[in-house]
Amino acid sequence: MGLLPENKRKKPMDTPRTFFIWGATMSGKSYLAERFPNPFFINTDDNAEKAGLPNYQLKNVKNSDGTLKQSVIDQLNELMLELGTTKHTFQTVVIDVIDDVVSLIEQAVIDEHDVKDLSEIGYGKGFAQVKATLMALILELKALPMNVVYVSRIDEKTDAAGDQVEVPSLKTKYYNMVNGNADLVVKTRRVGSNYTRQLTDKRKQYERSQITDQHILRILENIPGVFPRLPKAPVTKPTTKTTK
Known part of the structure; x- marks a missing residue:
């Protein structure tokens, strides 16, 4: 006995813990993994x-x-x-x-x-x-x-429209097993000397205020698409006085 929780809604505190990172060779996959605590x-x-x-x-x-x-x-x-x-x-x-x-x-x-x-x-x-x-x-x-961070390489396949698309190289049946237990899927890419990160899948919409681990929050802040865009502050035009 004593296994049931109190029948009371709690404030969500939702820090993602499982990540799937994929990309081409030397695109920053392991580098991103190293950033985790x-x-x-x-x-x-x-x-x-x-x-x-x-x-x-x-x-x-x-x-x-x-x-x-x-x-x-x-x-x-x-x-x-x-x-x-x-x-x-x-x-x-x-x-x-x-x-x-x-x-x-x-x-x-x-x-x-x-x-x-x-x-x-x-x-x-x-x-x-x-x-x-x-x-x-x-x-x-x-x-x-x-x-937990899973790292995978990149592959190409032909989609229904006949176009070549980039996908994780992990076989689909195994990728579905891993991805089904992952919170965020991130693609890394290198263009010249620049490295980028792209969110390709996520379990839910995450809110900054619900991330309790500040180290993880800093990582997520550098992955576009994880959080909703912050609204831009309104631009106030300076008022000009007219002289009579």
């Missing part, structure tokens, strides 16, 4: 290491005969347990890049079943195992008392 990077390349950021390099570890010694699935489970149960000073976990994490999970399942492709695992069990593993990761990340 006290980030820990679960990395699939050595970018975080080169930048001197706290990170864990995710990879399938194999024995000398090619068999799987430690899979990324086991590593992710251990990381989630440590982040959720031990004392640490990290406030943000960054998955950089989620595209590679999914590929590594697929490879781990393939190696576990000693096949060359997921389709060789009967009755769709291989695909189901990958999907279940990714969803478990997403839910565990969401349950952490931390900010």
